[in-house]
Amino acid sequence: MAAATGNDNDNGFDNQLKPESEPATVNLSPPLSKNAQKKQLKQQRYEAKKAEKKAQEKEQKRKEGERKHKEWEETLANATEEERLKLIESRKSLRKERMDKRWEEKEKKMERLNRAKEVGQKIVVDVDFAHLMSDSEISSLVQQIMYCYAVNGRSTSPCHLWLTGVQGKMSAELDKLPGFEKWFIEKESNCYIQAMADQKDDLVYLTADSDTVLDDLDPKHIYIIGGLVDRNRFKGITMTKAQEQGIKTAKLPIGEYLKMSSSQVLTVNQVLEILVKFLETRDWKTAFFTVIPQRKRTGLDPVGSSKLEPLSEEHQEEDADADKHDHLERKKVCVEVPLESSS
Known part of the structure; x- marks a missing residue:
């Protein structure tokens, strides 16, 4: 995509060379409702507040680093020559130990990801909706x-893990991520229906509007998560897309294990984390209660099933962590949530 420059029309020739009948660019995105405009404004305020907080944390981290460095220099200054050598050697040893541990963890991670590429469950994040989203929404996604x-x-x-439909603004924003070109992930500019044409019968789109409840993850199937901001503007879009493409659909069995609160929106990362947690435990209840924050569920069984039990202390701690650290969820980057009952 060509970048615009500030001096394109300095001599006026460009305007003279353009044909008068050149068609204007048509924006196919639906206009924002008042409610959507309010949400967008709220999102912008949140982004500004987050940037300010990030700057404060960076400054605090810098000051903390200076304080520790000063303490270290004072410790060395007050130590004898023998003590100083021991302190320096000890510090080098600890640093080497940390680096070796990080390298070992990185190697193990790459081994797991390499094996997943060969025999792992294929999960696609469909980012082919970028043309429907604003710049801030794309950034959030x-x-x-x-x-x-x-x-x-x-x-x-x-x-x-796959990303499909990576093009245009979405591709440009992803490329801004540090090290994105080295991510151990499949990246496709085409839609999954083209990228996986020979596996069309195995494609399963996760959508709240599906009548099929997902009881288990079939290693032969490829599960698709739709990345779309402000689902209310595009209700049923993933289900319609799957039907037009002639592929299977399914929804997660959330309704069999818990009842969602008034907010029935899960983020892309929450859906992915639920699937990954299920792959680890083969237990939907553990996956749901580990990932879905308490504020999004009532904790009551909606159908009187015996599957639902009180939260264990471990789950309560995990849930508290989810509420504390799940600030990304507030960005409302959402998908058609595969709930038991669709909205």
Whole structure:
């Protein structure tokens, strides 16, 4: 995509060479409703506040580094020559130990991801909706994808992760991520229907509107998560897309294990993390209660099933961590949530 420059029309020739009948660019995206405009404004305020907080944390980290460096210099200054040598050697030893541990963890991670590429469960994040989203919404989705990649990399049973429909603004934003070109992930500019044409019968789109409940993950199937901001503007879009393409659909069995609260929106990374957690445990309840924050569920069984039990202390701690660290969820980068009952 060509970049615009500030001096394109300095001599006026460019305008003279353009044909008068040149068609204007048509924006196919539906206009934002008042409610959507309010959400967008709220999102912009949140981004500004987050940037300010990030700058404060960076400054605090810098000051903390200076304080520790000063303490270290004072410790060395007050030590004898023999003590100073021992302190320096000890510090070098600890640093080498940390680096060796990081390298070992990295090697193990790459081994897991390499194996996942060969025999792992294929999961696709469909980012072919960028033309429907604003710049800020695309940016939010990119951050969700970044979190997906991190979650998958930490997993003991990672999936074979794909990104399809990576082009235009979405591609440009992803390329801005540090080290994205080295990500251990499949990146396709085409839609999955073209990229996986020989496996069309194995494609399964996860959507809330499906009548099929997903009881298990079939290693032969390829599960698709739709990345779309503000689902309310495009209700049923993933289901319609799957039907037009003639591929199977399914929804997660969330309704069999818990009842969602008034907010029935899960982020892309939450859906991916649920699937990855299920691959680790083969237990839907553990996956749901580990990933879905308490504020999004009532904790009550909606159908009187005996599958639902009180939260264990371990799950309560994990849930508290989810509420504390799941700030990315507030960006409302969402998918058609594969709930038991669709909206």
